[in-house]
Amino acid sequence: MSAIFNFQSLLTVILLLICTCAYIRFLTPSLLDKNKPGLLGIFWKCARIAVKS
Structure with a gap:
């Protein structure tokens, strides 16, 4: 199962x-910058969530 x-x-x-x-x-x-569009921008948001918590 997926x-x-x-x-x-x-x-x-x-x-x-x-x-x-x-x-x-x-x-x-x-490598992860908030101004990058696309997938790297999403990765930056994930990293930001980890830093906030």
Whole structure:
């Protein structure tokens, strides 16, 4: 079964995405910038969520 249809798996994938983005931002802050459009901008938002909490 896909992670999209299983709620617990979907939450796990989202949590791993947020933690991974925060780690990447910690290592290379210039890679994730709030002014970048598209996927890198979404990754920056995920990293920002991890820093706020």
